Amino acid sequence: MEDNNNKIFLVGNPNVGKSVIFNHLTGRYATVSNYPGTTVEVSKGKISRGGIEKHVIDTPGINSLFPTSEDELVTRNILLDAPPSDVILVADAKNLQRALYILLQLSLFDHRVVLILNMMDEAAEKGISINIKKLASATGIQVLPTIATKGKGLKPLLYNTFTAHTPACSFDIPETLKEPYQKVLALLPENLPHRRYIALAVLYGDRTIASYLRSHLDSSTLEALEAIFDEYKGTRATLNTLSLALTRAASEIAAETLERLTRTTGLTFSDRLSALLMHPLWGIPFAGMALLALYYFVGVLGAGYAVDLLETSIFNHHISPWIIQFTDRLLPFPHKHLIEDGVVSTAYVLLKGSLSDVQIIYLTVHDFFVGEYGVVTMALAYSFAIILPIVFFFFIAFGILEDSGYMPRLAVMVDKLFKFMGLNGKAVLPMVLGLGCDTMATITTRILDTKKEKIIATLLLALAVPCSAQLGVIFAMLSSLPILATVIWIMVVITVLFGVGYLTSILIPGGQQVFILEIPPLRVPHVKNIFMKTFIRLEWYLKEAVPLFILGTIILFMMDRTGVLEVYHRAASPLISGFLGLPEKAADSFLVGFLRRDYGAAGLYALQKAGLMNTAQTLVSITTITLFVPCIANFFIIIKERGLKTALGITLFIIPFSFLIGGLLNTFLKLTGLL
Secondary structure, X not given: OOOOOOEEEEEEOOOOOHHHHHHHHHOOOOEEEEOOOOOOEEEEEEEEEOOEEEEEEEOOOOOOOOOOOHHHHHHHHHHHHOOOOEEEEEEEHHHHHHHHHXXXXXXXXXXXXXXXXXXXXXXXXXXXXXOHHHHHHHHOOOEEEOEHHHOEOOHHHHOOOOOOEOOOOOOXXXXXXXXXXXXXHHHOOOOOOOHHHHHHHHHHOOHHHHHHHHHHOOHHXXXXXXXXXXXXXXXXXXXXXXXXXXXHHHHHHHHHHEEEEOOOOOOOHHHHHHHHHHOOOOHHHHHHHHHHHXXXXXXXXXXXXXXXXXXXHHHHHHXXXXXXXXXXXXXXXXXXXXXXXXXXXXXXXXXXXXXXXXXXXXXXXXXHHHOOOOHHHHHHHHHHHHHHHHHHHHHHHHHHHHHHXXXXXXXXXXXXXXXXXXXXXXXXXXXXXXXXXXXXXXXXXXXXXXXXXXXXXXHHHHHHOOOHHHHXXXXXXXXXXXXXXXXXXXXXXXXXXXXXXXXXXXXXXXXXXXXXXXXXXXXXXXXXXXXXXXXXXXXXXXXXXXXXXXXXXXXXXXXXXXXXXXXXXXXXXXXXXXXXXXXOOHHHHHHHHHHOHHHHHHHHHHHHHOOOOOXXXXXXXXXXXHHOOOOHHHXXXXXXXXXXXXXXXXXXXXXXXXXXXXXHHHHHHHHHXXX
């Protein structure tokens, strides 16, 4: 077992400021990684004050320690696997009872706890006053009021001068559970960590603790617990009675410590705006403005100007030429003039037989670094010159939407619509951000609660949500077509999105998670907090994603050298020109479309500009490339997030499906003569 004696765990409901406090404590010494066996992110960092160093772990936001979602399961497992440690429970001072609900569950563990009452300024604005001394007395732990966004009240945490105690508060075990609860306790060894929680978890019917029990108990004890487990196994009555007991106890403590609660005579401007943002009708214009701003900030400024600056000015004019010069010095080659713009010229093909082994090695090394599938010209240029500026702007936009409190309101507004696809309102974030970059949007599917929802969202992102770079080229192509073509394209894509989502929600086993979402107050985001979050996430990107791009490019280089890509080209040409009715050269666009989506669309755009495709062919090509398999970067991220089996399944479905829709559209246009 990992030594946790020097660890501090941050625990709390979603949107209570845990991440802000974590950033204050750890600064730039933070890392983000997945909890083993899951896609849930856990932030880790260090705090060193007065010669004492401790590790700080920011756990996912929870509403209960009896888990109903992957986030809650991860947080519970972290606390369950740790020996008695310090836990900082972060509470929203405006919603004290919700935090006390978690504190009462923490009292079942052997951990020491300190309670942070965050957002005290917002509580005061709402007329809420909490008696800190009474709260500390009622809970038996230290209580610290803070305003984390302004750094107020954090000194005890920053200098390790807080005092954590085992909570003295408790709740009454329901009468129907007292006898079996005592039976389970009697079976559990006295030295078993967190035995009171384990006893209730058995009655609650929590199968997720099975591995923990097997590693700590003998077979006879396990058999006895199994009998009790099967008798109760999380029945609705057990769940409800336990929740009611916790809620009642939390309410009593809150009532004792809330000294004053004044109510305003009318709605504030913030209240009215919040209601408008969530309204199913009036919220649509606000959503449109938010999405438009997001598109221009991430898609135009990030994917447009920033990418052009880095790709053209830095990589093409400085880095690639420097690599070529370095290769020249490494392997002197008398026929350097045969290489033009990173592509071997026709003269080389004619002279190939006369080149020496050293010269052939030079060409191989040259192409490996700065060739068509070079590590520098593709992998690093793609990672740093194209994706990095996009994700930088994306993370800033995400931070603004996150800290302002708008995302939960947008999720509420579209929840009913997304339920048709087997998703809930939380899925709006990945879908919207997919219009900027599908690769990063696939990562954000982690916020969804169930594996089923994550698979559906990942599939729909890969299938029917074009990234900003591809979307820009598509809009350029549509601009020269009749308005009817644009209407048909939108209708086909939306029909596919909802149709595939609906069918997938039926085919994939598992139910929908109940949509419970905390609505935080609207706030003006703090620049420091947003940039701190952004740079922590960028560090993750550089460590986790960039190596995947390099690996993928090396594989493509080897496929190119062995002729596998050429075989693909010859095999795809009949399908492209026959079933889709497109020029044979369009096969090249679908080949490079897997490498970079915007390159695929750009190839089709070049055919259109050259007059090689008519209106109907252009619409068919746009529709097919929109629904075509995602780029290789997204493919590798899907592997990382969902596993190789799921990634291959999604890819093997999308390739024939996109051609099927394109072919059916081609047939429809020919029969109707609409275009």
